[in-house]
Amino acid sequence: MAVTTENLPSGEQERPIGFGRLKRKEDARFIRGKGNYLDDIRLPGMLHAAILRSPYAHAKINSIDTSAALAHPNVAAVITAKDLETLGLAWMPTISYDTQAVLAGDKVRFQGQEVACVIATDEYSARDALALIEVDYDPLPAVVNARKALDPDAPLIRDDKQGQLDNLASPTWEAGDEEAADRVFAEADVVVEQDMIYPRCHPAPLETCGMIADFNPQTGQLDIYNGNQAPHAHRTVYAHVAGLAEHMIRIRCNDIGGGFGNKVPVYPGYVCAIAGSIVAGRPVKWIEDRSENLMSTGFARDYVMHGAICAKDGRITGLKVDVIADHGAFDSTAQPTKFPAGFFHICCGSYALEAAHVKVKAVYTNKAPGGVAYRCSFRITEAVYLVERMVGALAMEMGVDPIELRMRSFIAPEQFPYETTTGWTFDSGDYANTMRVAMEIAGYDELRREQAEKRARGELMGIGVAFFTEGVGAGPRKHMDILGLSMNDGADLRIHPSGKAVVSLSCQTQGQGHETTFAQIVAEELGIPPEDVEVRHGDTDKSPYGLGTYGSRSTPVSGGAVAIVSRKVRDKARLIAATMLETRPEDLAWEKGRWYVKGDPEQGVLIEQIAARAYSGEPLPEGYEGGLDAQVIYDPPNLTYPYGAYIAVVDIDPETAAVKVRRFIAVDDCGVRINPMIVDGQIHGGIAEGIGIALMEVITFDEEGNCLNGSFMDYLIPTALECPDFELGATVTPCPHHPLGAKGVGESPNVGTPPAIVAAVIDALHETHGVTHIDMPCTPARVWAAMQGRPEPPQ
């Protein structure tokens, strides 16, 4: 059934208990300027750290002289690799089983790499003292282009790794069936091939990364304040890295000014803050500036791709992909262990292909490490971009409308659960329906007429289409772990005697509205008003273990956990209710907030009455311990597979080549929507970031490895003027295996938006200028070059 946001079951009406549009609980502090972000915290006696960074992309370090910095009156300590070696902290593990230098000792391997750390009484002095440190470097030739990283004469970057003789970061990883794919290609009517790059970009949350570390030498307790997306996993890593007892480490995240994947990894600055606090015996705050954020912390994408796609009898039948992943100087990509290319092999897209084959190999270059998922479930953004560009190119070659080709090739509703040729089991969907809703909102046929008229007048208008299927909510324990930690999440629910509740979660909000959404889940399941449900998260001492918020995991995994823990409490409440009503549990029926006697609905007890009884001196069921609470760890049986149809309308100025996104239509199917207002908000934000990636956001380097986009002057983020008034629609296909039927949504818009916009740009220029492909970002300079038939300037 097609539904728009207006007639969704939970729609716009305000519903106090359970699912529906509910204004956010967390707003109260934020609109008053009373959030509690990292930099708002000041501990007594706190010192400030600043980090000296390499000006070179690749250079040998001959010597580091810190004496002048140490003589600065406000400097307490200067830390270099030598000092870290004595603490055993010179190198740290990455989340991909590589090692990364905390501070460079032998040589620097990317511009912006951490070389020394100053601890001073205030931030101004700490930064002043950086200029007093003398480092003697011998510059080395740098590897910048991933395609040349494996050339025989390429300088070796990772000479620290035993047995590493070239710049291969991880060997070729394959999915699908190569022979079958070759056969399908041999039988095809049409084959199209295309080189493309998903350029390096950066999540750049508005709040940069940082940490306060507070080590107490008397007790051995390490208190950490740090906005990160996975506090429990970070604590485990620090226990291993610093050799501290895990139970003596406490991480508190408080409020986080956005994450988008950037706050998943452990960064050298964090280890420096911890080391600084151990050395100084006082709390140490380190907060990076914007340039440090853009130049050294987790970038995203940087996939150099070659795709081939084919069709037979008018339908898409096969896909082959060959990828070089540029990991930078250290492999710190964020992926589940068994998936070195993340979920890239979901690149068969939403289509019933006969065969596909995917190869990915990764190289080291002299660039910042990262490969985090910028609002993305482990490389699905790259996968969807690849397949949607290939489908667009194929439609162009075949001379069919891009929607028509998709409609002919979609997986049909009756094929679900659908086993893809690269090994995914898609849960549910009605793709053609969602595509049609998008066409209706867009007025697709009318747009094509308008485009033809404009073309006749010499105006450049383009319509771009993208359809995506994502796999989110990693993931099942048997397939997915990070550093050996299963990708499960816990929930702990306590109902107090007054009927108010506290639910503690292992996932961590960075603006997604967890305090509201998760309270709504408890409200829906137990009938306790959301304002009476306190959601606790981000404090490792006060929440159960779990892997955190990224890969759109919160609703698929923690949402499942909260639903199940609420149901456990409901079952316990039933036992108590039976005692209170002097009947058997099986004779009771549930309605929201109340157990009552079947056939005699007047006879019932409310959840708060049951809670009061659970803690009272009155009799309880035989064998019942007392109290009303429960804990669970949720191990999802499968990923969830949200999908969506996006249509972009762009106008290109023929004289300046500036691209203006005039309209953007997004129809998402993320299953059941707990709070449609929050879901829409996630989609708005993801579209804006997608527009940024398609048109503006890119991290580039010159031939010497100098980063050219190290500030917001050069790393351009869309403002209100680059974003149109997005037009959203929705279809609802519940997830069959999720306890609430929900699928997750936060990243979908960032997956679907870039290919839609790039397709629109190409569509605007294809007939008049013969353009068949443009790599992102579609800046005026690059679009202008494409219009002239010249090679586009490098990204």
Added chain:
Amino acid sequence: MSVQITVNINGEDVTREEEPRKLLVHFIRETPGLTGTHWGCDTSNCGACVVLMDGKPVKSCTVLAAMAQGHQIRTVESLERDGRLDPVQQGFHELHALQCGFCTPGMMMTARALLDANPDPSEAEIRTAISGGICRCTGYKNIVAAIRWAAEHPATVEQEA
């Protein structure tokens, strides 16, 4: 070297010994209770630090504290008065114009200045007014709508959030 700097913030004089190079954003944030003004970039691009100086929006990362001496500074903490929310605050809450909340103080102060100067702005005027700031979370759609809401409810003061 340090100098004595007095800045009037939200109607109260704040006096401290500071280095002359101290940025206004840091001066404000180091005043107890006033961490609502945020910092997000090094280059005057993000607008997280916007406060009002004599009623005009300024990026407080690009003003020295010493330059604010003798001027009236208003920060996000001044929007709520006697337990009554400013319509801009209420509008942001009503229409989900904030997610992580980091850009929100700057956006709201920019909106307040816009509405003081132009009580009935068009969508295009609102977009232009807030284009000096970055929001990484909301895609601006709901921020624009919230500012329109505030324009349409100039007297809404009942405290809800």
